[in-house]
Amino acid sequence: MKIYDRVKEYVETPDDVGEYKMPEAYDMDENVNQEKRFSVAMQRYKDPEAKDKMNPFAEQEAWEEHQIGKSKLQFGSKDKKPSSDEYQYVFEDTIDFVKSSVIEGTQPEDDSDKEDIEAKDILKRELQDEQKTLPIFKFRDGLLKAVEEYQVIVIVGETGSARVSQEMGVKLGHEVGYSIRFEDCTSDKTIIKYMTDGMLLREFLGEPDLASYSVVMVDEAHERTLSTDILFGLVKNISRFRPDLKLLISSATLDAEKFSDYFDSAPIFKIPGRRYPVEIHYTKAPEADYIDAAIVTVLQIHVTQPPGDILVFLTGQEEIETVDEILKHRTRGLGTKISELIICPIYANLPTELQAKIFEPTPEGARKVVLATNIAETSLTIDGIKYVIDPGFSSANQRVGRSGRTEPRKCFRLYTSYNYMHDLEDNTVPEIQRTNLANVVLTLKSLGIHDLVNFDFMDPPPSEALLRALEQLFALSALNSRGELTKTRRRMAEFPLDPMLSKMIVASEKYKCSDEIISIASMLSIGNSIFYRPKDKQVHADNARLNFHTGNVGDHIALLNVYNSWKETDYSTQWCYENYIQVRSMKRVRDIRDQLQGLMERVEIEICSNASDLDAIKKAITSGFFHHSARLQRDGTYKTVKNPQTVHIHPSSGLAEIRPWWVVYHELVLTTKEFMHQVTELKPEWLVEIAPHYYQLKDVEDSGTKKLPKGQGRAAL
Incomplete structure (x- = not known):
């Protein structure tokens, strides 16, 4: 009987670890229901009373959580310790449990408020201490006096001279706010408003005299974007009939004299920013291939120079990917002869999670090399950069500023000192002198400015x-x-x-x-x-x-x-x-x-949809881009209809192999050839139908009668 009782007790005791319970797999007529059987069998068994039992799926769940955690984008260091705010967030989730333990002698509820106040005081003191270490701090009184005395000031602040984040410690959108294209984080309480040059330009359309502003500061003025150049002319004009408006032009380059002359000999206020010396090295002889020279210089620095990360400037994504691939190949070939070299590219099309890797701290014993476009000249500050490699396209002085911020550093220029003095342009050509001005003309005419x-x-x-x-x-x-x-x-x-x-x-x-x-x-x-x-x-x-x-x-x-x-x-x-x-x-x-x-x-x-009528969609596209039309030639190239020039369909286009007789394109991009980007086939008669004031029948006649090379061209009529 004892054995029988034990067996009975074992059978009646639920054991989710030692056995698997097949769910009921029969329907109402006692027939096997395979669909139910397999669908239920694929579900994970959950016992509501199994909190204290061993979880047979613990290992799998832990693995899933680990994989999900890896897929989430995280900024900053992986070893970063949780901040006090993160701990407070955890405590808020378990606030009931904390309150239930008050009788055990926990701290009063208002202690957390005291801790918050103390933390803010500590942060405030840290910010004040940080301010005092910046080069601009000793110029603070002089700058405030100059702003009070002059209406327009040109401020030249070198890299690292005055930037402090989270300085005011106020709630975003109250005293300090921002305005960008898809978001306006401001309120009636906002005193300081950050915005892009494009947003300020649109505000001119609604408020031509900027009456709601008493101070306008244009930062990164040296970039000379299209919007910035228009703003210069507009703010200069309103400053003449608004003596109460203060105008500050901030630039990190050495072309302050030009800004000063433009703004009626405005005074220049210079603030040094480099705290440590920077050694500048030139090549003894010109380099025929700057890509190869950059790769060799990276490896040379890695092997011979003290610890410190490297920043390499390149022209675009293709060059960055090429250098990345070659560096990885060469370092693999050297094996353990050299220490680890971590390669981090940064360009606009790179996914965000990969871009964030450049900010991760470099492991001990390794060196990081950042391959960047000109986005790293002013838009980004990467800690740990000790060596800068400059192939010498533009902004040489700006690139020097990427080093020498916390310790003595070096800049390697892949050109000779003679080239620097005689061949390189001081600044790039302003955008307004090398781009389509249709938007500029429309903006100025919308503001009532007709004498362009x-x-x-x-x-x-x-x-x-x-x-x-x-x-x-x-x-x-x-x-x-x-x-x-x-x-x-x-x-x-x-x-x-x-x-x-x-x-x-x-x-x-x-x-x-x-x-x-x-x-x-x-x-x-x-x-x-x-x-x-x-x-x-x-x-x-x-x-x-x-x-x-x-x-x-x-x-x-x-x-x-x-x-x-x-x-x-x-x-x-x-x-x-x-x-x-x-x-x-x-x-x-x-x-x-x-x-x-x-x-x-x-x-x-x-808002109406007509997805099935592709011709209607193409006609709407042609209505905006009819002057971007081109016709296939006998040699397989294309020629634009107005202002004829030879162009090509970009290889990435879906029509690159089809080559229709007539196309409309979004834009022309000059690389090895003049390429049409975003191309769509059109019927030539659409041009006369949509833009009779721009095209005549003679512009599109005989479009389908010319003999083309075999395999090229597709009837559009």
Whole structure:
């Protein structure tokens, strides 16, 4: 009986570890229900009373949590200790448990408030101590006196001279706020407002005298962006009839004299920033290949120089990936002969989680080399950089400032001292002298400035560029024959886009495809940062990209397919990874699209879809980009219809192998050739139908009768 009782007790005792309980697998008629059997069998068994029992899935759950943790983007050091705020967050989650233990002698509830106050006091003292160590601190009184005495001041502050983050310790959006394209974090209490130059330019449209501001500070003035150059002329003008307006022009370069002369001999206030000396090294002889020279210099520094990270400036993504690959190959070949070299690229199209790696602390015994574009000249400050390698394209003095901030450092220039003195330009050509001025003209005319030739530009653009912009705007129906703004232009003005994109959106109302067009416009606004092409997975990335071109629909429709596919997956991050698409770029596209959709309601354009009529979508695209049309030639190249020049379809285009007779393109990019980016096929008669004031029948006649090389060209009629 004892044995029987023990066996019975064992059977009746639930044991989720020693055995698996197959769920009921029969239906109401006592027949085996295979569907139920397998579906339930795949579910994890959960016992609500099993809190104290051993969890048979603990190891698997721990592994899953570890993998999920790795997939989440984290900034900063992996070994960073939790801050006091993080501990407080944990305690808030268990506040009931803490209160239940009051009788055990825990601290009073208001002690946490005291701790918060003490922590803030400590932070405030630390910030004050940090301020006192900055070079600008001893110039503080002099700067305040100069601001009070003069209306306009040019401030030259070198790298590391005055930047302190979290200085005021106030809630963001109250005393201190910011305004960017998709977010306005300000309130009635805001005293200091940070914004981009583009946002300030748009504020001029609503408040031409900037009456709500008493001080305007233009930072990074040396970058000379299109918006900044327009702002210079506008703020200079209003400062003459608003003596109460203070204007501070801040630059980190040595061209202060030019800013001073432009602003009527404004005084220059100089603040030294480099705390330690920087050794500058030039090559003894010119280098034929700066890429190879940069790689050799990195390895030479790594082997011969004391510890410290390296920053290498390169021109773009392709060069960075090339140097990355060669460095990895050479360091692998050296094996244990050298210490570890951690290679960290940084460029705009790189996924955010990979960009964040440049800020991680370098492990002991290793050295980090950062391969960067000019984004690292002013936009980023990377701690630990001791050596800078400069191939010598521009901003040489700015790049020197990336070193010498906390200890003596070195800058290696891959050119001779003679080249530096005689061959390099002091500054890059301002954007306003090398870009399309259609937006500039529209902005100035919207502000009531019609005498464009005599507008007070710091560096006036070529008069030919202004004439081309006026011609383009007239063709887009934004200006009439007298150069005045039209009703179409006023609708276009609501959209913070290039005039061609704005016209495309306005035209979509006619073709009943506004829903598709704002998606395409949003994708085009991002530029070429949608697709990601890893060096080791280029074939997979190219195949994923071509999947969106099924049916040879053209690049614009392919972009629409990308957005719609992402939307159908409920904006899935995993889908982006699988298709080699930038998650961050797609989220920005969604923000832009939401903004455009709201603006369309303001200008009373109905949101309607016409996804099945591709010709209607293409006509809307052509309405904005008709002057960007090209025709296939006998040699397989293309020639633009107006202002003829030879161009090529970019190899990344879905139409690169198809080569239609007529195409419309988004933009031209000059690399090894003049390439058309974002290309779509069109019918030539559309040009006369859509823009009869710009094209005549003779411009498009005989388009389908010319004999073309075998295998080239596709009938568009």
